[in-house]
Amino acid sequence: MSVTAPAGFSATGASVGIKASGVPDAALVVSARPAVAAAVFTQNKAPAAPVQTSRAHLATTGSVVSAVLLTSGNANAATGDAGLAACSALCGDVATTIGRPSDEVLICQTGLIGIPFPIDAARPGVSTLAATLGHDEAAAHRAATAIMTTDTFAKEVVVERDGVTVGGMAKGAAMLAPDMATMLCVLTTDAVTDPTTLQRALSAAVAPSFNSMDVDGATSTNDTVIVLANGSGVEASESLLTELLTEACMKLAEDMVTDAEGATKAVRITVTGAASDAEAHAGARKVANSQLVKCSLNGEDPYWGRVLSDIATARIEMDPSTTTIAYGGITVSAGGVGVDHDAAAVAAHMAERWNWISIDLGLGPGTASILTTDLGYGYIDENRTTS
């Protein structure tokens, strides 16, 4: 069900002519009653037109949102005033069809950067999107499918507890990095809450999930996570909301890493024993961002020397003599040197789709995990050219 699981939400997806191939490229999520919203946007200093537009709309309405339009196939980034005008037109078209003010429509877009958005081609299709809105699983799946770019499967989630439901959908692919990936995510909930609480819960949910993925160190121009709470259900405490949103975001983040562009491995890098959580995070990110480590994961080679060398340049407190490194829980290095270990067990672990490298610095209580991928031919094939 994903985004239509909480009461009062409908969704759809269709082809509106942005992608020349004719595959679905636009999705719409609508709340039957204006919802309270919260959002986390990219920190990129060249944010795409849809990011600028959605930020402005949230500010104007005080975070009241009735619909989110998502398109794929063109990022509408580095497109100047024409890009902003396109966003205005599209939000206006959706607003007209659902009978709400234009400012209550948010917009997310993903695709190539720096190419003029084909607004004339897209408007007729966007204007008729609302006609196919549905509350069922098929409608939600149409929406999740229409936002895919190089994703190979739709990413959907539903979590429920204590009478509160959270649904979500996302698209990932490459550029999964510092402070969000090239990713879009829309979450819905029937919880009764207020914008401030919802924003705190969303920010807390994004930190260990989308902000702890790193496929290639790139932060996109378009990254957006939006949650709509339409209050058709019961009141939710901040802690319950945070829990549910975190669960939903973690599941979608794991799906994204599993499906990252051209990757053959999904990898969790865990650092423990750091001086602080922040230092653990920096160390895990440095290892996750290492092309050398990522190549060795592609080759299923437990080259722990690179892991040690990388964490030793993370500009965090560390000492090789207190550092332990394990693959799949099997210690391969301790005190800065290799140790005897069951090589067959390590090889069996590395042959799996999910790999796990854990690094204990033996210094303090700090801990963090980063999700990443290997680096192989597939990534290069996807990213050599835009054509």
Add this chain to the structure above:
Amino acid sequence: MSVTAPAGFSATGASVGIKASGVPDAALVVSARPAVAAAVFTQNKAPAAPVQTSRAHLATTGSVVSAVLLTSGNANAATGDAGLAACSALCGDVATTIGRPSDEVLICQTGLIGIPFPIDAARPGVSTLAATLGHDEAAAHRAATAIMTTDTFAKEVVVERDGVTVGGMAKGAAMLAPDMATMLCVLTTDAVTDPTTLQRALSAAVAPSFNSMDVDGATSTNDTVIVLANGSGVEASESLLTELLTEACMKLAEDMVTDAEGATKAVRITVTGAASDAEAHAGARKVANSQLVKCSLNGEDPYWGRVLSDIATARIEMDPSTTTIAYGGITVSAGGVGVDHDAAAVAAHMAERWNWISIDLGLGPGTASILTTDLGYGYIDENRTTS
């Protein structure tokens, strides 16, 4: 001539049995009279045994050095006390053969990390290295060849001005990154100088050369640049020394990037108009370190949108509306959007071995360049496995 070009230096290279293949794997550079030395070492917090040893020797002697031993095929990193003992033994063997104290011998090693150093195999060969020392070009070339790992050509340089000669040799390959690459470099000069002046000149020379390369963001456990000034020539001013050392280091750095592991392109990323030189450097490094930009260089695709997106996440002052991006001097984007340009001329530039991306931020006087490479199958082939 490289390292033997300044008077009073001899060199050699030979196979001492570290590399199973039997190719040359040890080099020796000797000064006929004890020389004044300066060095720049890796900032890695897990420095290899040879780095720890050389640092200690420089401290003990007050930077007086008679010889530098360099070996390839095993980094002697993450090898614990046994690694340090191996360095002691090798320096002692060289000291004996040249009749100088052990502390006057420095050691540099390169190769795989975390594998016990084959000290018993290497000692006999190291003990007889001095017998083949020579002052001619062939001897210098033997030394430069013996330190190669995945390098495809020996990297040598000689510069002369105002009666002062500087010679140098280096090895590079992958892991060319923040604050030096996996690289070793030995420079020699006949200049009369003192350790403090020499250290300042070397540090100034390393900043725009070895510390402005970034192939894959990795900083090795073994990076070392050493200069020996044996005073057999004339007195050199600090500015002359800095000039000569900078020229030599720049030439060797360009050779390294040209020959980086598996690369098909050598690329200069220049940032101008930044708020400061430091911000320009951070911006250029962020772009140089972008897997997405590097893949597009491999595909000869002028995807400036990625360049803009990357520099916009470099955590420096920037504004897309004042930013201009050019490939090979041909402007492809200005004010955050694409501009009409001669696409055939850009394509012709990108087909060359050397590419040049320049980014003007239009904000201030800050400028910096970083040398980097593309990212393609070759890098992955070199780095998937250690075997």
